[in-house]
Amino acid sequence: MKSRFIAMLVALPALVAGLLVFSPAEAVTHNTYVSTDYVTMSSISSTGLGGKVSVSCRGSKRCKGTLFFEGSENRKRSYSLKGNSRATMSVTMNKGSAADPFAHGDPKGVDGQYKAVAGVRLFVNEDSPRNVTVSYKVQTETRSAGRIYYNINGNAAGLSDMRIELHRVLRGGNTTLVASRAITGSTSSYFSSKLGTNNTPGPSYKMKLRAVDDSSNRHLEWWWRGGSGNTVGGSRYLREGNTVRSTKDGFVAPIFWGTISGVAPANADVRVYAPPASSSGGTVVRRELDVPSCANIFGEDEANSGGGYSIPFLPYDNTPATKNYTVMTKVSGDQVWLGSGGQRFGSCQAVLDYRFSRSNLIALNGPTLGGQNVNVGADRRTTTIKAKYSGFKPTVFDEYVRIREKVPGLSVLDTPVVADGGTGSDHEKAFSLPYGQYWVEVGRRTGCSAWYPSVYTNNKAYFNGADRGAEAWKSFRRLASLPGSANTGLEHVAIVHGASYDREGKSSGKAGWMYRDYCKAYGEGTVNSLTVSPTSASTKTTSTNDKGAIVKGHVSRTGGRTNKEMMVRLSNSGGTIVLRTDFTDSSGNFYIAGLASGKYTISVNSDSWRGIGRTFSGKHSITVKRGHTYSAGTLKFKG
Incomplete structure (x- = not known):
């Protein structure tokens, strides 16, 4: 009886120690922490596997103890860390143990490129500063072959030299080519890219698609957009291209492109545009678009003698309802922008409804979208601007009218001028404008120049040398004294800018003539909003232009x-x-x-x-x- 009691006393500490094992989630005070959830194992001997985990010591005191996997208690690894520090520590296990991913792991990844065992217990036996043992649940894995998969579904008709590329983005926005592959319209393959420690994702890249349009020999390219297993089309420029990285499970990039075709006037210039994925980024970024503050060009073609056009290699996403594109057709300076359902618009901004809306865009969601037919000549309406003045007699500069197209996010003076001209004695000016939204400016012209009498015969002290000599036409006593003739040289340049031979000699006590960026106006100028539509008024009376x-x-x-x-x-x-x-x-x-x-x-x-x-x-x-x-x-x- 006595010997049995003694045996029980000897066994009691071991029993208690076995019970005093805590998981980090439990309310137990300890100083050593493991922040690794996935541990990649590799062979280190005929009987052992090794891996790396991140261990931190919290608090000012040094942390000491051992690390070991459940079932591999014979392979404890000691650690010693200064207070408030972090380090990568080695851990080992027995080959063939339950935690061995080579022996007992389940296949993972697109191609089963690695194996994993989930729920493995990793013990931290902290001896100092606290005598406590905690465990973490981790997943042990074999090393995965890092891969970036691409699945291409594209219309290859009329295309050659199709390639897919990986680019590394460098500081300053430049890129360097990392890998390039030839592709066809339907290709599935991958790029290999080494993973980081414990199968963490590999380096970041951006993916570019390239091709040559056989009909025009134009080089086409765009950057892929999306996430693993999903695509949202492509971007014209690098900034909006999405990052791709190899992962242990395999990053998968679905890629789709198609062709938009139709009939336009013979020999018309036809282009396909798409707005950026986001209208954010500020005014400076939006100004850099191919059509400022609106859209980028993705392809172009010249309609044949029968009017047929075809623009290939246009990216689209795998959501059928997504609207991406507008087709612009131009002949002899006149243009129209085509939207969904055959809608016609007078400008890129009008397609976006002046608020970056995509509802009017064309949805490309397959290899071919035909029937995008368009006649040039946007729907227009003649609108007469009637200006009003008060408190002064207007000059010709006060009577000057400018029509600017509204652009969301831009101040009035930053928006493009689409028409301008001076009013007559009745203070009216008629404009033929495409349907859309505009600003009407009266008496706000600042970018004008004119000839004025000068007290100087010329400005030769300034207008000389290689950099300024070409501007010598801006000042003279006699027009004929300038180099050249009425049809050549600086004399001709001055005539093109409005100089005439009646400007000879002195004028009102002056010695010569000068061409200056100066416009005399007495009114403060007015700005009014204008909408042109099939039902809009034929006359727009502006607000009063006061002195x-x-x-x-x-x-x-x-x-x-x-x-x-x-x-x-x-x-x-x-x-x-x-x-x-x-x-x-x-x-x-x-x-x-x-x-x-x-x-x-x-x-x-x-x-x-x-x-x-x-x-x-x-x-x-x-x-x-x-x-x-x-x-x-x-x-x-x-x-």
Whole structure:
């Protein structure tokens, strides 16, 4: 009886130790942690397998203990880590044990390229700073052959030299070619790419598809988009291409492309465009699109003598309802944009409904989409713009009308001008415009130039040398004194820009003529919204163009240097208010009119006339309100 009691006492500590094993999820205090969930094993001897796990020691004290797999207690590995540190530690197991993935693992991956055993217990026997044992459940694996699979389903008709490529993206946005394969319209294969430790994903790449259009010898290319097992088509440029990486289970890239065809006017220029996958990225990014702030080109063709066209190698995704494309057809400067169901639009922005909507786009969801027929000549309507003025007699620049197409996310002055022209004495101007949405600007033209009398016979001190000599036509005493003739040389250039032979000699006490970027307007200008549709009004009366603010001032220079004919400019960076200019008279005074209410930046000699600098002291900004007059004081020019 006594011996049995003693035996029980001897066995009790072992029993207690066996019971004091905790999983990390249990509320037990310990300092050693394993953060590895998957452990790749490889042979290290005739009887053993080895792998690596990440171990961390939390707290200021050093962590010591052993690591071992269940069933391989005879292969404990010691560890010793400084406090608050992390390290990769070796772990081993017996070959043939239950945790051995070679002997007992289930096949995994697309091609069964590795084996795995799930739910393996990895023990951490922490001796210091705490005497405790915890276990983690991990998956042991054989090393996988890292692969990037591609399954191609494309219409190869009319294409040659088709290739699929892997590119590594370098710093700065450049790429380097890593691998390239020839492909056909239906190909399934893979690129090999080494995995990381414990079968973690391999390096990141982007995938490019390339081909040559046999009918035009054009080189076509786009970047694949999607995730493993799914595609969302392709992108024209690298930025939107999605990353592909080899994985232990195998990254699978489905790839689809097709052809859009139809009938257009004979010899028409036909192009297929697609908006970017996302309208985000900011104004700068959207400006870089092939059609700024709208879409990129994916293919083009010239219609044959019968009007037939065919544009191949267009990527699409595996969701049938996705709408991707619009077909633009152009003949002799006139164009139309084709949407789904034969809808016709006057511009790329109109197809997107001026809000980046894809609802009007054409859905390509198969190898061939025919019947995309189009006649050039967008649906138009003549609209007469009727301008109104108050408080001043308008100049020709006040009467100038510009039509800009609305672009979401862009300020008025950043949107494209689609039509312009001056009104008549009735202050009206008619425009034939495609259906769409527009801005109407009256009296806001700043990009104009004209000839003005000058106190100087020429500007040769500035307009000379290799870089400026070609601009010598901008100033002269007599037109015929310029090199060349009416049909050649600088004299001809001046005539093209509006110079005439009646500009000879002195004019009103002046010595010559100058061509300057200057437009005199007195009104602040107006901006109004315009929608052109089959039912829109035939006349658009603008809001009243009131007299703008006036800013007067004087430019001075030291040392007896001239302050005559120096450009003074008032500009606003908000993207909605136009700049106004004037150049100083023979006394150095300036008078800038036509200013809308707002804050302006003042600059002197902004066009570098006569080759002097731009530095000055005095007011550099001014805030004005329309209808009022202000003084900028004296601007002391230092150039």
